[in-house]
Amino acid sequence: MTSAAGNIAIAIVTYNRSTFLKELLASAAAMDTPPFRIVVVDNASTDDTQDVIAAATTDFADGVLVNHRLATNTGGSGGFSEGTRVALELGADWVWLMDDDVEILPDAIEQFAPWMQRFQVIHGRRYDFDGTPFYWQAKFNEFLGVPLPYSGKQFGREGYAITNSGTFEGMLIHADVVRVIGLPDPRFFISWDDAAYAWLAAQHTDVVYVDAFVLKRKREQKQVNLGIRHLNDGSPLFRFHVIRNRAYVGKYFAEHGKLNRFGFGLGTALTLAKEVFRLLVVQHTLKGLGDLVRGFRANRALWRDDTWRPMDPADVPAPLTPGTGTGTGGPS
Known part of the structure; x- marks a missing residue:
């Protein structure tokens, strides 16, 4: 359009x-x-x-x-x-x-x-x-x-x-x-x-x-209505990444000068507690605890990765200028 x-x-x-x-x-x-x-x-x-x-x-x-x-x-x-x-x-x-x-x-x-x-x-x-x-x-x-x-x-x-x-x-x-x-x-x-x-x-x-x-x-999805929000069920992949990826969020916060290490650590602990609560209340099991533990170990490894850099805006395609292409698309 x-x-x-x-x-x-x-x-x-x-x-x-x-x-x-x-x-x-x-x-x-x-x-x-x-x-x-x-x-x-x-x-x-x-x-x-x-x-x-x-x-x-x-x-x-x-x-x-x-x-x-x-x-x-x-x-x-x-x-x-x-x-x-x-x-x-x-x-x-x-x-x-x-x-x-x-x-x-x-x-x-x-x-x-x-x-x-x-x-x-x-x-x-x-x-x-x-x-x-x-x-x-x-x-x-x-x-x-x-x-x-x-x-x-x-x-x-x-x-x-x-x-x-x-x-x-x-x-x-x-x-x-x-x-x-x-x-x-x-x-x-x-x-x-x-x-x-x-x-x-x-x-x-x-x-x-x-x-x-x-x-x-x-x-x-399976979900529990908590009034101020709903909790859906989660997969093993989700449980692993929701803890691991806290490190990526923290690194982006740090890049913009918004990281409070104590507060962010508390937020990670609350996220972990929420996922345990999700297992108990929504999925009625504790079998996913291993996913959370693996995610936490990967989280710590990412925090120690000094080679990490944010996404580079230079990699984003430049705007098309008149006469440079049709923009018609097709299989790729």
């Missing part, structure tokens, strides 16, 4: 969930205003994902659906990094990042449009899999280095809330911001990547959560 706000590319990361992907692509084809490009990053799926993408190609104008298959599974972090890079190479002014287990509401772009005139990092609202509004009110507490639910009404009189955290289940980000902070960091693999990426953006621009429904979550 080309508008006053520019070209919007949707970047979808998928891995072995072809049924969800098929439904998501069908919802994208039914959008009132079609996107400029849809970049599907296939994280080396072993199911019929490639067949689903091929079949969906006919639902879009020529070149709109871009099939970007990776040789190995790079996790959500690697997939979103690649999806953002490809979208910018094709000439996108905005990248709308999303997992494969959501559905796009038909008027999503129309809902975003007025906010795109004011802000450069935007999160719209989501319905949960049961049709109720999904609860999300995350904001980084910088002393602890963890996103915490904030109290009070989510949205002010103008219909938005300023935050400094984010989610790749629907983050809309302007290419200019990516060129300042770099691509999403693929080293996270999964967990903390989206929260940290929005936090990085918030060091340079306003990150907002707007009172406009744009997505519906499709995957049902």
